[in-house]
Amino acid sequence: MAPVPLAAAGALAGAAYLNARFSLAHDLLFFRILGSSLFSLFRAQRADKINAFYVLEQQALDKTTGGKPFILFEGRSFTYAETYETVLRYGAWLRERHGVRERDVVALDYQNSETFVFFWFALWAVGAKPAFINHHLQGAALTHCLRESTAKLAVVDPRVAESVTEEVRRELSGMRFVVFTPEVEAEAREQEPVRYPDAVRSEGEPTDMAILIYTSGTTGMPKPAVVSWAKGYMAANISAKGTDAGQTDVIYTCMPLYHSAASCLAVCSALFIGATAAVGRRFSTKTFWKEVRDTNATVIQYVGETCRYLTVAPPETDPVTGENLDKKHCVRAAMGNGLRPDVWDRFKERFGIDTIYEIYAATEGAAGLWNVSRNSFGKGAIGRFGLLSGALSSLRSAIVRVDNETELPWRDPKSGLCQRVITGEAGEFIVRLPADDIKKGFQGYYGNASATNSKIMRDVFRKGDAWFRSGDVLQWDGDGRVYFNDRIGDTFRWKSENVSTAEVAQVLGLHPAVQEANVYGVQLPNHDGRAGCVAIVLDTPHANAQVLASLAAHAREKLPRYAVPLFLRLLREVGMQNTGTNKQQKQALRQQSVDPSNVRDDALFWLKEGTYVPFGQTDWNALEEGAVKL
Structure with a gap:
């Protein structure tokens, strides 16, 4: 019989081999994210408390988390309890002074700040729905987005109030604009905090709308995508579980809160686990690492070319000692989407980042992918699957051949059906939808049936089925890694x-x-x-x-x-x-x-x-x- 140490060593070696061979750790992460999201949703729906306001309320009233910081912004700290009280005040102000009622849509045209978060949750507190407006928009684009929201009220940051011109107001004569000046803020803060009955926050299904978040508008005017409660729960779990974050973590983002990356993947993930969200007003290579150090951030968020810009920026040095500050921080993980393979290693090595957590998702998307990478094996991949999670994912998603002339999924001339690509071949990523009730899997664009329908394909692999078109060309290799190839178009x-x-x-x-x-x-x-x-x-x-x-x-x-x-x-x-x-x-x-x-x-x-x-x-x-x- 082998000695116990040898047997233990053999067992560990065997487990390591099986994990490497079948990516069992990614299987475990997949089922942790999926299981915790479904369980949280089930429990919330059963209690008719799907509205994430209740998560804030729970954290604020809990003795463990109530007194700890929820939001850090420009040197100021706001605990869960303080945030909750302010949210109740602002919610009462919106309801009593401005007539906001449950199911109303209210436009929020605001830069990153603690006030953005207060109004966001205040609207949820009174059962209303925020429409996050890109504060950079002006003129026709701003008018379009406000009109598409169907909001009758817009709350505007004084810093961007000049974009709400007389022409914009004239075009939207039925909309009231409230610029939240210091005088108006003082009025709102004097409002008595009111927790309205649960009935005003009652939701029918997890797929009901929680937020309107707009697409980037790179190919035409931005479109308001419906972000459901279910998607918010999933996003929070993807970020929190994927980075193995807990209550002691500080998640830093300076990405715009009007986008789902910062609002859902960063702020909501901190909320759901009782961690701290450190928010920067905007991205700048000159302030990024300073704010990360000042807030003791342990997880940072990136989007698009963020990591490239940080990598090509000159190093910061201590003004007194001249010490290079590139690795003077508490960050253990970088989370986001769009980190290109040519920047991946350079970013990790220069700033001493242990873990890259790349997430593939879209505001209106019907599914997401993720890849936790601590070594070169996962470099550049936007998703990674183990044996079990890969098999399950292949039932709900597919990569199909693309017709190079039409830039549409290729269809067999005889059967009219699409064809999955072979392993390693590039094709469009699509996601299965419930054919008899599309909204259960894809909530689409608010008030825009034609744009919604343009993302849906039918009769893909069999007559009557329905699939969501991502518009992205991906590759899935033999080791369970998924790579971004290009955007169709x-x-x-x-x-x-x-x-x-x-x-x-x-x-x-x-x-x-x-x-x-x-x-x-x-x-x-x-x-x-x-x-x-x-x-x-x-x-x-x-x-x-x-x-x-x-x-x-x-x-x-x-x-x-x-x-x-x-x-x-x-x-x-x-x-x-x-x-x-x-x-x-x-x-x-x-x-x-x-x-x-x-x-x-x-x-x-x-x-x-x-x-x-x-x-x-x-x-x-x-x-x-x-x-x-x-």
């Missing part, structure tokens, strides 16, 4: 080949001189398809011949010939073409093409004789005249 065809903008951007991002690369296809006179172009930020404001030649050689070595960008547009600084959530936009760049008359402030280059050389009006004229064939 971003992939373009050149020389009869499909070019993935994400793949090209990743390769270019590995060049040492590149700080940011936004890749897209442009239409050219007298040419079919779209030619590759990259809006690029280099580590020097002026691109010299050596850097341009090196960049061209790097692209030609690492990419297929047809995927090497033919044009280069030099931007002055990172983030110039980004949304408020640090996601790159391509639409305006595509529309401007490489016509120098449209691209006035940026230098243009094109690939000639193995390097990038200046491209000017004369060269564009030659393209128009058909004198150049690329």
